[in-house]
Amino acid sequence: MIDSRIPGGAGHGTLQHAFPCRIRFSYRNATVLVCFFNIVIAILLLHAFFGSSGRRFALRRGTWEAEALRRAMEPLELIKRVKEIQEEFSREQEIVVVSTGQRQSAASDLSKRLKDFQALNDANSKKALEEWRRRKIDRARQKKTD
Template sequence: MDAQPHWRAGATASRISYKNATIAACAFNFLLAAFFLHSYFLSWPRIAGGDQFDSAQLRYIWESEELRRAMEPVDLIRRVKEIEQEAYGEHGMAAQDSKQTAAVDLSNRLKDFRAGNDGSSQIALEEWRKRKMERARQRAIEKNGTSSAKTR
């Protein structure tokens, strides 16, 4: 044999080399990248402006957005935020009694504000108040549980 190593002595040694394998892998990667770029740019017009709406559809979309915005209880949300800032801004994070009185005060203010609202807003507000009171009770229970665990 010529001075070839034993691992290159087979019949395939003359056809496949590292150089040829590298060139084949690079060519395959190039073709794959070209295919992906081609499919990406073909889908671009569909994404950018393929769904053109006529004036009736645009008017329908605009009206539905206006209705959605009109249904939001903006005044109620603003008033609840004001009441929360008043109630929690003055008292801060004081003792549990002050938290309870703040919650009761907030509840009373919300009841006074309810007079001008519709039934669904009142129900949602009542559910929010119940959840808020339940969270306050849970915090009190957790606080008492951790303080009793520390004294043992």
């Protein structure tokens, strides 16, 4: 049963003649197919990037309007008053700094007075301690003699 109509003999190449539109898959065909898909994707990306400028402008305009509304809703008088209070507070801090210098000088004067008082107090306490010892010794002597 050799089919003489088919070149190559019995059973060889029968699918090629049965399906004449079948494309052979080669590296060249794969390269052409990949390049075609790359070109299609590049065209779609360019269209998405440059073609949607109308939608992008509408989005920008919407964000501009939202920003304008947000700014319009800000309590400007309250912000001004807060800034005034902050300025007043900073002025008061400057005054406090000046009075802090005066406080430091007063504190140093007080510490000098306390040191002088302690020195006098130490001398007085030494005298009182010596008198107490003398009395104690005198009492102890009187008890021995009694």
